[in-house]
Amino acid sequence: MGTLYExxxxxxxxxxxxxxxxxxxxxxxCGKCTGGCPSGRNTALRTRKLFRMAQEDMREEIFxxxxxxxxxxxxxxxxxxxxxxxxxxxxxIIRNLAAKEGHMSVPHRMTGVYVLxxxxxxxxxxxxxxxxxxxxxxxxxxxxxxxxxxxxxxQEIFRTTHYDAMIDFDWDTMNLREAEGGEKK
Amino acid sequence: xxEEAKEYAFFLGCIxxxxxxxxxxxxxxxxxxxxxxxxxxxxxxxxxxxxxxxSFDMHTWLPVAARNLCIAEEMxxxxxxxxxxxxxxLQEADHLLKDHPKLKEKTxxxxxxxxxxxxxxxxxxxxxxxxxxxxxxxxxKERITKPMNDVNVAVHYGCHFLKPREVRGHGSSEDPxxxxxxxxxxxxxxxxxxxxxxxxGAGGGNRTADTPQSLEWTRxxxxxxxxxxxxxxxxxxAFCHLQLDRGQAExxxxxxTTFNFPILFxxxxxxxxxxxxxxxxxxxxxxxxxxxxxxx
Numbered sequence: 001m002g003t004l005y006e007x008x009x010x011x012x013x014x015x016x017x018x019x020x021x022x023x024x025x026x027x028x029x030c031g032k033c034t035g036g037c038p039s040g041r042n043t044a045l046r047t048r049k050l051f052r053m054a055q056e057d058m059r060e061e062i063f064x065x066x067x068x069x070x071x072x073x074x075x076x077x078x079x080x081x082x083x084x085x086x087x088x089x090x091x092x093i094i095r096n097l098a099a100k101e102g103h104m105s106v107p108h109r110m111t112g113v114y115v116l117x118x119x120x121x122x123x124x125x126x127x128x129x130x131x132x133x134x135x136x137x138x139x140x141x142x143x144x145x146x147x148x149x150x151x152x153x154x155q156e157i158f159r160t161t162h163y164d165a166m167i168d169f170d171w172d173t174m175n176l177r178e179a180e181g182g183e184k185k
Numbered sequence: 186x187x188e189e190a191k192e193y194a195f196f197l198g199c200i201x202x203x204x205x206x207x208x209x210x211x212x213x214x215x216x217x218x219x220x221x222x223x224x225x226x227x228x229x230x231x232x233x234x235x236x237x238x239x240s241f242d243m244h245t246w247l248p249v250a251a252r253n254l255c256i257a258e259e260m261x262x263x264x265x266x267x268x269x270x271x272x273x274x275l276q277e278a279d280h281l282l283k284d285h286p287k288l289k290e291k292t293x294x295x296x297x298x299x300x301x302x303x304x305x306x307x308x309x310x311x312x313x314x315x316x317x318x319x320x321x322x323x324x325x326k327e328r329i330t331k332p333m334n335d336v337n338v339a340v341h342y343g344c345h346f347l348k349p350r351e352v353r354g355h356g357s358s359e360d361p362x363x364x365x366x367x368x369x370x371x372x373x374x375x376x377x378x379x380x381x382x383x384x385x386g387a388g389g390g391n392r393t394a395d396t397p398q399s400l401e402w403t404r405x406x407x408x409x410x411x412x413x414x415x416x417x418x419x420x421x422x423a424f425c426h427l428q429l430d431r432g433q434a435e436x437x438x439x440x441x442t443t444f445n446f447p448i449l450f451x452x453x454x455x456x457x458x459x460x461x462x463x464x465x466x467x468x469x470x471x472x473x474x475x476x477x478x479x480x481x
Binding site (some may be wrong): 012014015016017038039042043069070071072073074075076078079088092093095096099100104105107108110111112115119120121122123124128131132134135136137141142143144147149150151152153154156157158160161163166 | 197199200202203204206207209210225226227228229230231233234235236237238239240241242243244245247248249252281285288291295298299301344345348349350358359380382383384386387388389390391393394395398399401402405464465466467470
């Protein structure tokens with residue numbers, strides 16, 4: 001484990017390219033991100049502060065800040081940053097690193113459970129099947145929830161990337177592991 | 186585009202087919218009207234939600250998105266979507282995989298476990314852009330049988346329709362025009378309102394992390410539209426639809442408010458203007474109800 005900046009560049013670089021991630025160090029604290037942030041007016045999220053903390057290697061403080069999860073990824077700051085800091089992508093990568101170290105709330109882990117069970121973060125149930133019929137559609141769409149062999153491909157991806165382990169998924173109960181239940185943060 | 190039928194693969198995602206089938210039905214009906222055939226993507230999954238799964242593990246998000254792209258590639262068709270989340274996820278994945286050969290190789294190693302391969306032969310389109318750019322405003326205008334002449338509309342874009350510009354390619358994210366054009370083609374008035382381009386509050390796992398807090402953004406958005414004299418809100422995103430429509434019931438319960446501000450996906454609004462019934466558009470099976478003004 002290097003500094004937070006090094007980890008961001010290494011890990012995020014694999015997806016976005018290293019140069020994209022290195023823009024973190026271009027932040028000069030002008031605050032344009034925070035000024036236009038729809039979350040910042042309602043929550044403790046201060047994007048400018050977050051990037052300063054990241055530059056200063058304040059890993060634990062960032063990973064333990066609840067507001068890290070109050071960014072809606074709206075990309076407003078990403079478009080407006082006068083220095084070209086790839087803000088939203090940096091926030092997502094910081095979140096990835098936090099999640100790897102176990103900072104992931106139960107509701108967030110549950111979205112993974114739904115996908116592992118059905119292939120959908122928002123699965124269909126009987127009442128919604130009736131709604132589909134009311135507008136003249138097949139009761140069940142032809143997706144992973146309908147075709148087990150297709151769902152198994154998505155499950156295979158989650159196994160391969162160890163997403164199942166990251167959320168403490170129990171394949172026997174197809175749910176979060178009870179023994180370690182509760183807020184994992 | 187030529188006159189002959191064009192086929193697209195419809196990537197359904199989660200919210201459209203599993204919560205708001207009216208969006209699916211209205212979009213398919215309108216596309217068919219204009220000679221555009223919709224093919225089902227058998228075995229498609231969650232896109233998966235870019236701000237959610239992308240926030241937890243990009244290396245899981247990417248192959249799941251790539252697998253969905255593969256389905257369309259195998260069909261030999263371009264994709265259309267009805268949700269900005271799906272648009273964001275699939276278009277970004279497609280873009281990243283086409284730009285980064287090593288990432289593509291790594292992703293294909295995962296997909297190869299079940300015999301699939303991302304080749305980079307499809308394209309991800311938003312249904313709203315197909316309406317605007319492929320069908321076109323002139324043809325749409327010819328089919329408006331119930332003009333919305335006295336209706337004031339608040340356009341809501343959602344975030345991932347326009348941003349990031351370098352991926353979406355729809356021009357300015359501060360002064361957009363696509364949704365405005367589609368609203369105006371019905372004869373309705375597009376009304377500017379405070380913070381028009383503000384997020385609905387749902388994205389990035391924010392709704393999942395703290396629903397009441399996310400609904401406060403939604404409340405502000407709706408109040409701004411109502412105060413500007415708007416009769417309804419028209420948007421291009423199934424996930425925003427969930428937050429803006431069902432969110433009103435959640436707010437009324439949590440905050441004691443009495444919201445019933447009509448929320449319509451763009452094809453539902455166009456559908457009404459083209460003479461479809463509110464039942465055909467699925468507008469009578471959602472939380473907010475449609476006023477007579479929109480139905481006459």
